[in-house]
Amino acid sequence: MAKVKITFFCQNCGAQSPKWIGKCPHCNEWNTYVEEVVEKISSSQKISWKKNDERTSKPIPLKEIISDERTRIITADVELNRVLGGGIVPGSVILLAGNPGIGKSTLLLQLALSQGSNVLYISGEESAQQVKLRANRLSQAPADCLVLTETNVQKILVHASKETPQLIIVDSIQTLSTSYLDSLPGSISQIRESTGELLRFAKEMNIAICIIGHITKEGSIAGPKILEHMVDTVLQFEGERHHNYRIVRTLKNRFGSTDELGIYEMTNTGLRIIANPSELLLSQSDEQLSGSAVAATMEGMRAMLIETQALVSTAVYGTPQRSSTGFDLRRLSMLLAVLEKRSGFYFATQDVFLNLAGGIKISDPAIDLAIASALISSLEDMPIDQKTCFAGEIGLTGEVRAVNKIDQRIMEANRLGFHRIIISSFNLKGIEPSKYDLDIVGISKINELYDVLSK
Numbered sequence: 134m135a136k137v138k139i140t141f142f143c144q145n146c147g148a149q150s151p152k153w154i155g156k157c158p159h160c161n162e163w164n165t166y167v168e169e170v171v172e173k174i175s176s177s178q179k180i181s182w183k184k185n186d187e188r189t190s191k192p193i194p195l196k197e198i199i200s201d202e203r204t205r206i207i208t209a210d211v212e213l214n215r216v217l218g219g220g221i222v223p224g225s226v227i228l229l230a231g232n233p234g235i236g237k238s239t240l241l242l243q244l245a246l247s248q249g250s251n252v253l254y255i256s257g258e259e260s261a262q263q264v265k266l267r268a269n270r271l272s273q274a275p276a277d278c279l280v281l282t283e284t285n286v287q288k289i290l291v292h293a294s295k296e297t298p299q300l301i302i303v304d305s306i307q308t309l310s311t312s313y314l315d316s317l318p319g320s321i322s323q324i325r326e327s328t329g330e331l332l333r334f335a336k337e338m339n340i341a342i343c344i345i346g347h348i349t350k351e352g353s354i355a356g357p358k359i360l361e362h363m364v365d366t367v368l369q370f371e372g373e374r375h376h377n378y379r380i381v382r383t384l385k386n387r388f389g390s391t392d393e394l395g396i397y398e399m400t401n402t403g404l405r406i407i408a409n410p411s412e413l414l415l416s417q418s419d420e421q422l423s424g425s426a427v428a429a430t431m432e433g434m435r436a437m438l439i440e441t442q443a444l445v446s447t448a449v450y451g452t453p454q455r456s457s458t459g460f461d462l463r464r465l466s467m468l469l470a471v472l473e474k475r476s477g478f479y480f481a482t483q484d485v486f487l488n489l490a491g492g493i494k495i496s497d498p499a500i501d502l503a504i505a506s507a508l509i510s511s512l513e514d515m516p517i518d519q520k521t522c523f524a525g526e527i528g529l530t531g532e533v534r535a536v537n538k539i540d541q542r543i544m545e546a547n548r549l550g551f552h553r554i555i556i557s558s559f560n561l562k563g564i565e566p567s568k569y570d571l572d573i574v575g576i577s578k579i580n581e582l583y584d585v586l587s588k
């Protein structure tokens with residue numbers, strides 16, 4: 134006879150309590166506890182996906198464990214391979230989260246179509262016919278991937294153990310439910326228990342699983358915070374609905390770097406890989422206008438050139454406006470203060486608007502020098518040569534600090550036909566200018582920037 138137990142779960146962090154409490158002691162949020170019915174099922178009633186469910190695990194010395202380096206599954210999506218650190222590791226669980234309609238299902242369905250019969254696509258939100266319609270739109274070639282429309286975790290794992298695919302794609306975790314609990318699908322306990330079942334299956338069967346997750350209105354991943362701790366990799370799918378560009382960022386990766394980034398373009402036939410994002414993020418106009426400067430940035434191991442645009446105008450109202458798109462507003466205020474204090478440019482009575490082309494967000498501090506150049510260019514109405522780019526971090530004392538991977542930034546600028554790059558003078562050590570077909574100019578103080586721009 135199954136035992137029924139009522140517990141309370143925090144909708145914010147997933148903490149459990151035997152009774153309702155107003156303030157969660159773990160995340161300090163108010164009125165987040167929700168009553169849920171938990172049904173305990175005896176071990177004899179549990180459905181097993183293994184032919185022999187005997188537990189034979191025992192402690193093994195680390196030196197006796199065989200490391201298999203063949204492991205990664207190389208997909209047809211080179212951007213996804215880069216973000217994951219070289220491919221998908223068998224037995225790993227990957228969580229892909231993003232806004233509704235951003236293209237999460239499209240990205241993983243394209244992956245399933247390219248991998249063929251080695252993929253089992255679990256659809257909890259669409260029927261098999263609807264998945265077929267989307268597949269026809271994304272690919273004209275016949276697809277061999279297996280499709281299963283099911284929301285019960287135990288039934289899914291029974292089918293998966295019979296088919297033994299290389300990769301399982303679950304769309305989405307919020308629609309799944311386990312027979313071990315009596316709560317509704319999408320609840321904290323169901324998400325946690327369903328993910329735990331998938332995780333155990335992935336580790337024991339050595340099958341990789343990709344999970345699609347929803348996000349809340351605050352932008353965080355829906356469900357308990359423990360969900361992100363349980364999985365091996367957390368990917369964030371970003372982008373503006375009114376822009377065609379989509380970005381995959383790594384928030385967590387046990388098998389690779391978290392600095393990599395993948396860029397796609399949303400088209401009528403699905404997501405297209407952007408092999409050279411620099412050409413898309415630069416201005417297409419030949420006319421020289423003030424307030425525009427090109428920054429040489431790094432996203433993981435990839436060098437990218439991106440256009441920064443600034444508009445400085447006289448403030449109409451008493452308090453000047455400060456607006457930034459794609460760049461930290463607090464850091465923009467710091468750069469304005471440094472330019473005013475160290476270089477004598479007066480921004481106190483000016484409205485300042487900053488934009489990074491393409492709707493992309495950049496956190497690389499090397500973009501500081503390009504932003505400062507764009508601000509000076511707009512304030513003085515002085516156009517900057519379109520074949521000049523910048524790479525340097527600005528400190529509070531006005532010094533231009535050295536940045537990492539300067540050789541790759543210079544090579545990218547050289548490849549795209551730029552004539553000059555302005556960097557920190559501290560980065561000049563170890564650089565051989567003869568290797569490049571562009572002028573390399575070094576400055577050490579921010580007050581030297583205006584003289585370089587005016588040449």
